[in-house]
Amino acid sequence: MAWMTRLKLLHARTERRFPVLSELTSRLVSANLLDSATRLAAQAFLAAVPLLFAIAAFTPQSIRDQLRESLRAMFGLTGRSDLELGQVLEHPSDDGLRQTTGFVGLVVALASATSFSRVMARVCERAWRLPRAKTRIAAWRWVAWLLVLVLVVLLQGPVREGFGVGLWLGTILFFLVSTGVWLLTQHLLLAGRMPWLPLLPGALLAAGATSALALTARIYIPTALNRALAEYGSLGLILTLLSWLIVVSAAVVASVTIGAVLVQDWTERRDGSEDGE
Structure with a gap:
């Protein structure tokens, strides 16, 4: 058909003029964007839930209060969803139950975190087309990355409020912190196989995407969670959070991949121009 022929010609012409677009499409397809985002979101949820119980069991009241304030700031929780969070982080009155639940929760949290x-x-490895790192090299990095994430989540409350200055400063600080987190994420989980500077574009893109989603989360998430809780109970809460995590994960996967493609395309162009000279 004529339109199919024209489409193929347009595609071929685009590939010749903008090879980076072709490479980007190929990389996103090979990275299985939706599949990777779904797996990442599911593992994030499985790691977060037992970790909440572990924190509730082992940490002092001040840490639990800080975590609750940070989660409120992240999702703008109000009403029933805020009450549900408060019940999860409430200190168990039975010390025996607290220790048992805390120990089991901690073990499960650590196991989930490694996944x-x-x-x-x-x-990250698919984005940069690197082979899997050996477990003996990468294992400690998995745990270190988790600890960094826990610390960042705990500080979300004051960071997003700009340490009392206001939302405008909080937005800037959140972007800067997010950039650092995604820069460190790539460097740690790639087992130091890539230098810091080439990882910066992907970190900036991921920070921009997560910052935009963070602003919309405070508008969308509270209403969605409370409606889901009212209609479907805890199952509705799980589905709503998972859906949101999939969106965030897809943004991160796409950002890291785009950053890697742009850096590698620029490197190839630079090397080619140097060879031509």
Whole structure:
């Protein structure tokens, strides 16, 4: 058909004039964007839930209060969803139950975290087309990355509020912190196989995407969570959070991949021009 022929010609012409677009499309397809985002979101959820119980069991009241304020700031929680979070982070009155639940929660949290770290590491490796890092080299990095994420989440409350100055400063600080987190994420989970500077474009893109989603989360998430809780109970809460995590994960996967393609395309062009000279 004529339109199919024209489409193929247009595609071929675009590839010749903008080879980076062809490479980007190929890389996103090979990275299985939706599949990777779904796996990443699922592992994030499985790591977060037991970690909440572990924190509730082992940490002092001040840490639990800080976590609750940070989660409120992240999602703008109000009403029933905020009450549900408060019940999760409430200190158990039975010390025996607290220790048992805390120990089991901590073990499960750590086990889930390694799966979460491995999925995120695989996303970074696919983006940069690197082979899997050996477990003995990467294992400690998985745990270190998790600890960094926990610390960042705990500080979300004051960071997003600009340490009392206002939302405008909080937005800037959140972007800067996010850039650092995604820069460190790639460097750690790639087992130091890439230098810092080439990782910066992907980190900036991921920070921009997550910053935009963070602003919309405070508008969308509270209403969606409370409606889901009212209609479907805890199952509705799980589905809503998972859906949101998939969106965030897809943005991160795409950002890291685009950053890698842009850097490698620029490097190839620079090397080619130097060879031509």
